[in-house]
Amino acid sequence: xxxxxxxxxxATILVAGxxxxxxxxxxxxxxxxxxxxxxxxxxxxxxGTQGRATNGSAVVTLAGMPAANIILQMKAFKDxxxxxxxMHQLSKGYSDAQVAMIANYFAAQKK
Amino acid sequence: xTTTNNLQRRQILQSAAAxxxxxxxxxxxxxxxxxxxxxxxxxxxxxxxxxxxIRLLSQYKIDVVLIEPNASFISCPVSNMVLGGHKSMADxxxxxxxxxxxxxxxxxxxxxxxxxAAKKTVTLASGGSIAYDKLVVSPGIDxxxxxxxxxxxxxxxxxxxQAWKAGAETATLRKQLEAMPDGGxxxxxxxxxxxxxxxxxxxxxxxxxxxxxxxxxxxxxxILDGNPDVTSKGPLFKKVWANQYKGMIEYRGDHKVTAVDAxxxxxxxxxxxxxxxxxxxxxxxMRAGLIAVNSGLNNMANGRWCGVNYLTFESTAAKDVHxxxxxxxxxxxxxxxxxxxxxxxxxxxxxxxAQLNGWEVNPNPMLTNTCYSMVDAKNCIHVASVHEYVAAxxxxxxxxxxxxxxxxxxxxxxxxxxxxxxxxxxxxxxADTLA
Numbered sequence: 001x002x003x004x005x006x007x008x009x010x011a012t013i014l015v016a017g018x019x020x021x022x023x024x025x026x027x028x029x030x031x032x033x034x035x036x037x038x039x040x041x042x043x044x045x046x047x048g049t050q051g052r053a054t055n056g057s058a059v060v061t062l063a064g065m066p067a068a069n070i071i072l073q074m075k076a077f078k079d080x081x082x083x084x085x086x087m088h089q090l091s092k093g094y095s096d097a098q099v100a101m102i103a104n105y106f107a108a109q110k111k
Numbered sequence: 112x113t114t115t116n117n118l119q120r121r122q123i124l125q126s127a128a129a130x131x132x133x134x135x136x137x138x139x140x141x142x143x144x145x146x147x148x149x150x151x152x153x154x155x156x157x158x159x160x161x162x163x164x165i166r167l168l169s170q171y172k173i174d175v176v177l178i179e180p181n182a183s184f185i186s187c188p189v190s191n192m193v194l195g196g197h198k199s200m201a202d203x204x205x206x207x208x209x210x211x212x213x214x215x216x217x218x219x220x221x222x223x224x225x226x227x228a229a230k231k232t233v234t235l236a237s238g239g240s241i242a243y244d245k246l247v248v249s250p251g252i253d254x255x256x257x258x259x260x261x262x263x264x265x266x267x268x269x270x271x272x273q274a275w276k277a278g279a280e281t282a283t284l285r286k287q288l289e290a291m292p293d294g295g296x297x298x299x300x301x302x303x304x305x306x307x308x309x310x311x312x313x314x315x316x317x318x319x320x321x322x323x324x325x326x327x328x329x330x331x332x333x334i335l336d337g338n339p340d341v342t343s344k345g346p347l348f349k350k351v352w353a354n355q356y357k358g359m360i361e362y363r364g365d366h367k368v369t370a371v372d373a374x375x376x377x378x379x380x381x382x383x384x385x386x387x388x389x390x391x392x393x394x395x396x397m398r399a400g401l402i403a404v405n406s407g408l409n410n411m412a413n414g415r416w417c418g419v420n421y422l423t424f425e426s427t428a429a430k431d432v433h434x435x436x437x438x439x440x441x442x443x444x445x446x447x448x449x450x451x452x453x454x455x456x457x458x459x460x461x462x463x464x465a466q467l468n469g470w471e472v473n474p475n476p477m478l479t480n481t482c483y484s485m486v487d488a489k490n491c492i493h494v495a496s497v498h499e500y501v502a503a504x505x506x507x508x509x510x511x512x513x514x515x516x517x518x519x520x521x522x523x524x525x526x527x528x529x530x531x532x533x534x535x536x537x538x539x540x541x542a543d544t545l546a
Contacts, residue, residue, distance in 0.1 A: 029170060031465065035473040037168055038461030042479045045453050046536050049167070049543045058535040085517070085529050086481055086495045093479070093497020093513030 039098065040105040051106040064111035070103035143219055143239060147176040149463060150233055150243040152223045152402060154179030154207060156449040157249030157436030160456035160544045161463075166214045168464045176217045176241060178233070181278070183207060184545055187308065188449050188483075189537050190277035194285050195318030196326075197488040203277060209546040226406040228429035245463050248408060248417075248426075249435040249452065250400025251276065252307050258396040259300075260370035260379075270373035271391050275307060287390045288319060293327040295389030298378060300368045302396045303337040305416075307437045307447045310343035310494065312336075312394065314484035317348065320356040321487040332359055333388055335366040335378060343446075344484060344516055347492045351521065355487065368393060399438035408432065411440035421507050422500060423462035423472055424455055433459045442507040444496060446480060453544055454478040476500050478507055483533035490526035491533045492517040 029037075040051075043062060047053055051062035062070065076082035077091035094102070149165055151158045154177055162177040184205045192198035210216040219241075225234040226246065234240045254273055256263040265271035272287070274280040288297060297319055301312045316334050323330040341348055341362070352360045363383075370379040371393050378386045378393070398404060398415040410428045411418040417434040418427035421442055426432045436452030445451060458476040465472045478498040485491050496514035498507040517529060 029168070029464075029468075031468075031470040034168060034461055034465055034470070035475075038457060038473055039475075039477050041164065041457040041461075042454055042477050044457075044543050045450055045479065045540050046481065048539050049163075049546075053535070054538045054542050057539060058531045059539060085525065085532060086493055089495045089513060089515040090479060090481070090497055091513075093499070093510040094477075098477070 036101055036105050040102045043102060043106070050109045052109070052111070061111065062106040063109035065106055067100070067103040067107035070106060071099055074099045074103070143235075144174075144176060144217060144241060145239075146242040147217070148173045148243070148467065149175045149245045149247065150241050151175060151177045151247040151249065152226075152233065153249040153251060153400065153436075154181070154184060154210075154218075155249060155251050155436060155452065156540070156544055157251075157452035157456045158247060159184065159207070159210060160453045161247045161249065161433075161435060161460050162210055162216045163214050163544070164457050164460035165463055166216060168460055169467075171215060173464065173467060174215075174217070176219055176243075177207075177210065178219045178221055178223055178235070178241075179207065180220065180222045182220065184541075185277045185281075186449070186537070186541060187275075187277045187311075188540070189485075190274070190281050191311065191315045191318045192485055192488075193281050194274070194288065194315060194322070195485075195488070196285070196322045197318070197485075200282055203281075205541050205545050207545065213546070223402050226402065226429075226432070228406070228432055231431065244431065245467065246432045247435060247456075247459065247463075248400075248403055248406070248432060248438070249456070250402045250438055252397040252437045252447075253399065253401045253404060254394075255396040255398055258302075259368050259393055261373070262371055262393055262395055265371055265373035265391075265393075268373070271371060271393055273392065273394055275311075275394055275397075284390075284392060288322065291327065291330065291389050294329040295327070296331045296333055296387065297323075297390045297392065298333040298335055298386060298388035299392045300335040300366070300371075300378060300394055301337055301342075302394055303367065304342050305441055305447055306394065306397045308482075309446050309448075310348075310482055310484045313341055313343065313348045314486070315392075316360055317351060317356070317484070317486040320352070320359050323359060324356065330359075331361065332356075333386060334360065334362045335368065335380075335386060336362065336364050337367045339364050343482070344492055344494055346519055347517055347521070348484075348486075350519065351486045351492070354521070397437075399434075403434060403438045406432075408434055408438075416440040421505065422474070422476065423466070424459040425462075433463065435459055442498070444509040445478070445498060445507060446482065446496075448480060448482055450482065450540060451478065451480045453540060454480065474500070474502060481536065483529065483536055485530065485533060486526075489530045490523070491529035492521075492526065493529055493533075 053061040077087040186203040222236040224236045272280040274284040367381040408417040424433045437447040462472040481495045
């Protein structure tokens with residue numbers, strides 16, 4: 001479902017990109033895509049813009065990480081099975097639905 | 112996903128081409144547009160992040176002008192390590208060039224002298240004006256030098272600096288500490304909360320203690336706090352001071368400063384007896400940045416802070432003017448920090464992109480905050496929080512059960528690991544804000 005959504009988004013970007021080239025300023029994004037990118041950006045402060053951390057960062061790059069893996073790790077942080085310094089505290093601030101949304105966003109970003 | 116990247120790159124090129132046609136492209140100050148969709152006042156964590164994310168979230172379609180007087184970005188986070196001698200000024204300085212070159216933000220190196228919210232224009236100190244559809248005001252703090260007698264004169268003569276806006280004063284304070292004879296006293300005075308960076312003064316005391324411990328072991332540190340107790344990570348800081356800096360740091364709560372005398376090294380208080388110090392680092396009360404005050408955006412807390420609609424960070428005093436960062440009236444549990452300003456900027460950026468597209472803004476925005484405090488060259492403690500918008504109360508609140516501080520065990524392997532994460536946090540937030 002997500003892939004389909006991304007494909008739709010890509011198609012939208014392509015169309016909008018061509019439109020922009022023609023001097024039209026129509027938006028490339030949907031409202032929902034904007035919400036997802038906005039909430040996912042809360043992770044970017046430490047994990048890098050669109051999930052791409054700086055070179056040599058001790059904080060991991062989330063871009064391109066399989067969504068299932070992100071969801072699993074966040075669950076492990078929440079229930080304490082994965083030891084952490086801050087992620088056990090931050091993970092508890094996000095609902096399972098938000099985690100799934102964020103995970104799908106980062107999985108779709110280029111590494 | 113290569114396709115996405117190519118598309119993004121193509122869009123940047125298109126955007127750059129479009130900007131060139133409009134005369135908006137190029138380096139700072141070479142060309143000043145007379146009109147922009149979004150004008151941003153202040154290139155700190157709030158303003159620079161807003162500039163970049165409005166560009167990103169609009170797929171590079173909304174043109175953004177960022178007005179900032181400084182030639183480069185100097186980070187307050189990590190600046191205490193310059194005072195401790197563990198980092199250089201170069202380490203905490205970043206360029207603004209990626210915002211223009213990579214993201215097509217038009218940089219204008221200037222100060223805004225006036226905001227006309229009715230006409231929707233800003234006037235620059237050097238003359239000229241820029242019209243906007245949306246204005247973002249992120250001017251940081253104004254230090255209320257008048258709140259401590261003698262402070263303005265002592266600052267003007269260079270005898271007492273604050274170094275609470277990282278820059279030249281950071282280097283000056285480091286020089287004062289280097290020049291101080293062994294056996295001297297460094298005193299930091301802290302205003303009543305809220306002020307910029309709640310744990311900052313205590314981190315600074317720890318950093319300077321780490322320097323004195325090696326270079327000037329007979330020296331003392333005096334923390335004179337206007338608040339009744341340490342305002343952030345109290346038990347952690349106190350344990351660090353007892354463990355690592357025994358006998359070096361003296362903490363005195365409820366000490367509200369009324370006056371300083373740099374010549375005699377005297378600090379006066381509302382109630383208690385005078386204190387003496389060789390190097391005085393007096394932090395006065397703080398309020399919203401001057402341009403926000405002069406524009407009447409400071410409609411909260413007796414004119415100290417700017418009220419905002421937390422869903423969009425739009426001012427409650429002026430339409431289409433969004434206020435970010437340390438200048439705003441904080442929601443419960445919301446610190447005045449660089450991380451928070453970066454997080455607020457993303458909520459505001461998404462809201463501005465939505466509004467300019469005629470869309471409803473996200474009804475459920477989120478904020479995070481992680482404040483790392485380095486207690487020496489390598490060891491670190493933190494406080495972290497997650498904030499959700501609560502529509503019923505029209506404010507942000509910390510999510511129940513989330514957030515917290517470092518373990519009070521202070522195991523070296525953990526505080527060292529936190530130190531490594533803090534270093535990465537700095538690199539990543541600087542890149543997320545500027546690159």
